[in-house]
Amino acid sequence: MIKRGVRLRLRRYYSLYEYPRLVRSQGERLIAEDTNLPRADIKKINQILKKKVTTKRSDAIEEITHSNNIITLEINDFLKKLNEEDGTNLQLKDIYNSKSVIKSFLPHTNNARVFTATVRDVSTDGYGLAITSKNYINQENFTILKIPKVCKGDVVQVLIKFHHEFYAECEVVEIIKSGGGRDDSLVKCQHFKTCSGCQFQMIPYKYQLRHKSKSIEKAYRYFYPELGLEYVKVVESLLQYNYRTKLTPHFFVNKGIINKIGFESVYKYLRGVDVIHCPIATEEVNKLYSELRPQIINKPPKQAQFTIKQSLENGNPTAVEGFKNIITEKVNDSIFQFSSSCFFQTNNSILSPLFKYLESQIDECNFELKNIVDTYCGVGLFGISLAKVKKDIKVFGIEISQEQIQFAEKNVKLNKLNPKHVQFISGDASNIFKNEKFNKMKIKGSGSLVIIDPSRKGSNKEFLQQLIEFEPDMIIYVSCNVFTQARDLAMFKHLQKQVNYKIKELIGFDFFPQTKHIETVAILENCK
Template identity: 35%
Template sequence: MLGTRLLLQRSLLRRIPLARSLLLARSFSAPLYNSRTPDAVQMASVQTAAKPEQLALNKRSNTHNKRKQRKPKPVAEDSPEQVVLQDVQRLLATKPPPSDLTPPVPLTEPFTLVELAIEDLSCAGEGLAVVGQRVYVVPFSIPGDVVEAKVVRHSPNGPYTECDFVRVINPSPDRDDSLVKCQYFAKCAGCHYQMMPYERQLKQKREVIVRAFAHYFPNDSTDHLIPEVGDTIGSPLQYGYRTKLTPHFDKRKNSTEPPEIGFTTKGRRHVIDIEDCPIGTEAVRAGLKERREYVRNNWDQYKRGATVLLRESTTREPKTDTDTTTAPESNTEDELVKYIERKFCISDNKGQTTEYIGDYKFTNSANGFFQNNNSILPGFVSYIRDNLSLPAPASSTTPPPEGETPEPAPPIPPKYLVDAYCGSGLFTVTCGSAVQQSIGIDISAESIAYASQNASQNSISNASFQTGTASEIFKNINFPGSETSIIIDPSRKGCDHDFLNQLLQFRPKRIVYVSCNVHTQARDVAYVLGDERGVQYKIDSVRGFDFFPQTHHVESVVIMTRDEEPKKPRRYSPSDKRARKENARARSWSKDRARYAREAEAKEAKLKEKLEAEGEGNPDAESVDTPMDMGDEEPRGRKRDAGEMEPEEDGVRPAEAEQRPPRKFEIL
């Protein structure tokens, strides 16, 4: 009896399931359960008393084991975590591999203070320091800094550790803390580069574009598909440029104090109470103070937290001789004579705002999307408009006199323009006047309504707009692709494969791809160039625009042109596994197998007749095995090894075989 009690107590201490302990007890004292002795009744009472506590212990034990066995979630492609991991792997690849005799460096305990020497910057604007074969990621630091940081967590997805910035021990030569204009910098998650000179910021943003395309074009040193990335175009205003801010607040339960209103802490969900934001325009900063006062006086009316909308709106009035109002910085001298601008802040989510880009007027939903830096928009729109023109054919170039370099022929404006993801019509309106007909497409009916209104109030009569889904975005477009330029300006997630497959089928002459996420842009460009239908496209230029100074964000523009000359498929496939899978599916001939079989049979019959006719005319002719396909392409499934020569066909040397135009198949 005593042994049975000890066994039960051990089961409670060691969290052994009760059923198992009772089974062991029965094996040691079987007569106990087959008799009606007082000891048996006492044992039953012990079992009944111990069961709830034992179940609770078992439940906690199972939960603990599940947490230990839980695998880390896979990192999504092109997510911020994946971009950081790419930077970490690239930096570790520059270090010598550790020898077998080198002992591994133990992981630092969380919340430990460490001293780190920053060697590089990630694409997310965070400093990278290498310790052993591990990278420590520290925000608000730049290469050359020696900083003190606090370890937060070791990433389960790669050899890097996330840290909090504490202080600078030895500053980098590129660091100038006198440039910082915000008292919340190094705490607020909004800005990353205020301590860095602006020219250095522009160079870093160009490097971000270079890295993104290098990731998706790993063999470009031999393929030469990507031209040299141009210098990033800077913003005329480095502070006071942002026309939209969205601070928020969280309402704590049973709290008697007004909540903090502002933006989140770097790496946390905690909201910092921010009274002013220097990157906002004067109207937005005034609106921030007004809305903060309103929330503090009426915070008890909110059941939970909320996001506050602050959006600048502009009115223009003709300037009179007696008016002495100072015009805004963005106006040119000619515009100063025409009008004066008055700016104010709108905080109603259902309201409307008015924006001016040069002489173009745009009305938008206050809560809708529109570019947030008006100071750079005139030059940006002009760059897009100039690059819509198609390059002149080589035959149109006038031969120069002897000894002089020929001048290229002027570009030819396209006849048609397609503005995909058009929003409220920014590019359709500002670029549509240079073409015969333009069309804007968006999935949002509200955006299409505003785009039509903007085209009407700017006297753009050759533009039309339609709502379309990604799967049928080109359904109602009857423009010939050879005379059409297309502008693509998707959200940060980029284009889906349905859209890209339709784009390749439409085959526009010129593609202008605008993106606020250069990583998804590089992925989509790799998809186009890696597809057989995109083999004729070449990249003319890649350049960044700094819409968001003091942050790591950069807007990128890629210009692509389709060459009419036939080309062989590139031996290149994007590094993205999903893109390769979709590419293979897009190139599949399974849907047209029957048609291709009929064509092959017809060619085979014609070839047999020709060979029979030649055989009758020449008795000495040898019999020839008739191939199923006499095209220049290899049979599917046969991959030529690197360095293997082209096979000879019909007695033609390889050099002559390459000069034959490749067969053209219509890929549906």
């Protein structure tokens, strides 16, 4: 998987972040030089473009791992691949969409063009990539097409619609010819063609796992090429459908009345998809959803959305609605309680394989485990689960949410653990090693395992520097965003001066079958 001492063979060697920065700077230069329109028009278009790439991390759009920058890197790679296969010499400048072109295809213009394209690759976010000449607007350069719900090799008829700087959004009109990996008989959702929740229902599961493995490799190639990553195993989910224990349907309102309940569409003009049933959600969640829908649809909204969460009641699975309900979950032999508003993993079927893997890694370590430091601990999932199987160790967890810490402390009691040995506090994980309560426990790096499980935005330099100074014997970095994980571990390597941590193993866990998402776990050892 990780070839020791091997450098990724790029056309030239790029130092930390230099390759993504190089591509990004090329794109920024093209955008900066594009002044074909009046300043007022450019300002308006930039506002629309920014809105179009809005994600949960829209406040970090300039961050190098933002999805808008990732797709630019992937398109740059796509061009290189086309050049090798077709003998061309395409660069970003050859597929750049000027502000004039973007203005011509703004949503209100209705200038969509029908085109037949062959999907040549699939991006990490599950969109097919194709290329066409800009002859549809009498220009000489090319357009990259970003097409939802397609496979490599598919020949599709599309409507070319809204244009971004380096690609155009497309709507699928017809699948003319299926590629080798496509099997539409696998699709279980009646909303699949338009709902943005799933990307891969038409692909056999083994190919989904292969795609996610390549996504991990790509993330590390972009942000940690020095690692020389070759292949990453992805552990399959025990359930590929009916696994999701939480749904948060949104309300879509027209003239003061809720006319749709469901999720965002892959086509922005649809303003959401009215979802009747979600096949990746558990049966209990779907049952409650079907009961609640008639009470809400075609009525004025009292809120923007609602949450349905699966829970255990008298040992039996059920589902409840609302943010303030107390949820009970069982993971192996551990019991967890938390409110519906707290974060908790939504695929219980893969938690058992995950913890078996973590336990095996700890068993194989070459030091005596005395302490587990659980950063970004939430309601105590990792710390408590490992404390139950690794007796007589100290666990110290920290989480910025006071509510989640209260439930973590409650979960210590529910699992009959010694509160003197298993402690959780509210605080900033980036300052954990300077925390007064942490220091009172006199936990040292020697004999310690640190678990890092941050949000999608990843960690930061301040935390990683403190982690180096603490110098634990083992680090487990669990991530729901492999791009920020790769960035963080490259930074961690760069910050090391007197210590030497190596990635012993990197592995994926498919928490979200049928979707683009992948959870990754990196095991780091202190090579003293």
